[in-house]
Amino acid sequence: MLWPRKERVSMKIRIVSEDPAQLEVGWLVVGMFEDQPDPPSWLSETPGADTIRRLIASRDLSGGLGEASALHAMLGPSSGSMLVVGLGPSDRFGMGEAFDSGVLVGKRLGGRSRESVGLVVPEVGARAPELASAMLQGVLVGTSGPGLAKSEPARFPFQELRVCVPPGSSSELGQIEQTLGRAEILGRAINLARELVNLPPGRKTPSLLADRIRTEAGLADLTVTIWDQDRIRRERFGGLLGVSAGSDEPPAFVILDWLGAADPQAPALALVGKGITFDSGGLSLKPSASMEDMKADMSGAAIVTAAMTAIARLELPVNVRAFLPLAENMTGGRAMKLGDVLTMRNGKTVEVMNTDAEGRLILADALSYAAEQAPSRIIDLATLTGSCMVALGPKVAGLFSNDETTAQAVQSAAEAVGERLWPLPMDVDFRESLKSPVADLKNVGSKWGGASIAGKFLEEFVAGRPWAHLDIAGPAWADSDSSTRDAGGTGCFVRTLVRLAEEGVTP
Template identity: 40%
Template sequence: MDFQLKTLSTAQAATEKCDVLIVLVAAGNLSSKDPLASLVADARKAGDLSDKAGKSLALYRPAGIVAPRLLLVSVGDGKPGSVRSGVLAAVSASRSSEPKRIAIVFAQATDAHGVRSALGAAADASYVYTTTKSKAEPRSIRQVVLGVADSGALRDAFDEAVATVAGVELAKEWANRPGNHCTPTMLAEAARELGALPGIKCEVLGPKEIEKLGMGAFRAVAQGSAEPLRFVVLRYQGAAKEQAPVVLVGKGITFDTGGVSLKPAAEMDEMKFDMCGAASVLGVFRALGDIRPALNVVGLIPTCENMNDGRAIKPGDVITSMSGQTIEILNTDAEGRLILCDALSYAKRFNPAAVVDIATLTGACVVALGGVRSGLFSSDDALADALLAAGEASQDRCWRMPLDDDYAEGLKTNFADVANVAGRAGGAVTAAKFLQRFAGDFPWAHLDIAGTAWKGGSAKGATGRPVGLLLSFLLARVGEGAADATPRKGRKPSKARQAA
């Protein structure tokens, strides 16, 4: 989609040539007295346009307006969440007329957060997946003009928002693809293509390299599939080489049957989404290539299928991870943590400033937080606070969960150093405790996105989360000068944080 930023007052918006003109109106009176502003005032006075975010009034060929269709949309207090609600409702409503060019104009002054919210919502509301449809109709909206009071002051925010949209849509694209159109090899090729962007390099390792590295946990998950595993290493260098990078690790199970611990048949098709963590890393790097911030980032994607054949791992098997720790497999459907633990061990070689893994890891996190917030676990208070703040700023929110040592008791076993699952109680926490064993040498955080990475039902499809959160986190490190040249050792969470 083509996005444009313009300086447009309500008077100027009335003459803008477009198929649909969407005017975002916050609470409070408009200072101007032009025809469009007067129309807003009359609609409010008549009670046809309330201040509740998302409420709208549709008008066809109103006098003095060039656009044939006008939508007056309330954005309430004008905060990012309200702007998002208003734009989502307006763009969704406008799609019935199949517009090619729409203009979204803020009737009052807005800020960078408003710009990001408006663009993100417009992209989400108009997104259409077409890759595997024989007679797919592409999105009708080809161009979105965003009108603000001062385009010059918001140009940087606009450019970052456009890059974020591109990253989110790349994540959606690969997450939405069926398993036979998104194999580990195909996902690795998508990563290779990102190597053409400025500052980005890509390396892909195969089974022989993984065996040589001693990634026994990763290999064990992949051994039941005819599709060969791949290990993707993406590097973005925007700062001096000596600056320690942030490492993002994305779970890339391109299809998850559960293995011998077979999943129920109902909704198993949604297990194509088990690589949404990997897709989010691809999306972040897509955006980094456009934004080109002054920091270094590494992306690690262990990707394979979890399938059944005569070679598949079995409950009771004991495997050896890259770290040397042995793991008893009690449930083959707890495979994501097995591929991630080897990736976390590999991350140490980069001497990272911080490591964040992203995974559709546990159904327990869905039970705990639903589809609103991603689960956040961290060994470092400063890192956790930064991710929480980034989630709020991007409206891609997360919630910090505990990591008390007592939760690790259930992972003890008589037959290995650790079991890959504990009991049902606190399943999201015990999964995080398992990963923490392999992330002791650096500030580490784990995002469980099982509830937020995709939607089911009639709205089935990937959300592109948490690309927005991760980009907000990374860009804040540039702005605050937090991407240190040397890594910080992980700090144990405070008792207050553990109990949160």
């Protein structure tokens, strides 16, 4: 049975240019920087100005990122309440900080139904439009909680959100209006990725997830093709078949197409997302504690799906194709065994020496097929290795590439939207430990440099095409709740992929 599609509750969003102190809303959200000695200028003549100054002086309002303080009747006896949100140091307030601040607002005020909320755009000059867009994306994410299976909702979208540009900043009004629609599309795409990741594994088997992707893609006017197990077998996807052999649930392979360029035959940007809907480790069985979040092992596929819906809804003039291999990695009687040899789509053979290194096997087929389509570039996203988390921690993705221009394009897109990644080496010596006496490759190598070895394995299947691999094992999932993040799927790098498409990666 397919989990019911989550109802999309619409939040009415509009932009206004007026004195924020006169804005008639239930809550007014005001950002303050850590190095800001006085409240914003428009607050200076209000009854609460002196109170706010005293709180700043006593450091009860520090302006630290992630801090929020509720103040009441600050604008007058009949006014609504004010939420003062810390923005951190002004010289370090970028897209990532703006997004996180928006999430904080959504989480703090979304715990109950709110009729109207006003969000005052920070006084940041020419950066106001893009930072307001990032904050709005964050608000949309913050008001959408992870509680898909709760009998009562724990988070509510605001009935109306007014994005307020203070008088004197009217030159930015038109630009902010232009970014507002884009921000709403991106926020909802991030929430789609989170929702797919947070679905229980029994509700998103490969076939069910493929059906859900078909529905979402159809709503965004994407072209969808889904291969069943027979077609996958005919197409010689030995890795996908091998990984899924231990499950009663058959695999699926999903192709999404957006041909928005003037020439639909022009080379497309290829996006590949790992889609292991549950990873037990196979016969190389994971400990129970390590399986608890393995419903998230399809984060790459969820993120790519969400990014594709945003690209289509934005009607970007580019060609982009997505390739999503979907499978369960289980321990049934037909499960692949250590020492088995699989033949991949491109004809290379792989000796399986660890069934818990399964993601690279299904990606090998998908990358091979994507490379055959002569794309301009290939970008893959996968929750691939714990080694990457050991190296970079839980909030930074590892970047691996065979092409400096492609790596720089991905890094530039991530920096532009405030998402964090770090280049890791993929030198030729990492290939040495993948040598097998009986096949072209092993699927694992030395215990040292595991993330780089995994990247080197994937490189064998891109046919020399410009390619970048993002190991998102850390940032795709949050173990715990915080002021700017919900526990569960994060929807990371949806913004990066959309920015990459917007920057015209495809010719």
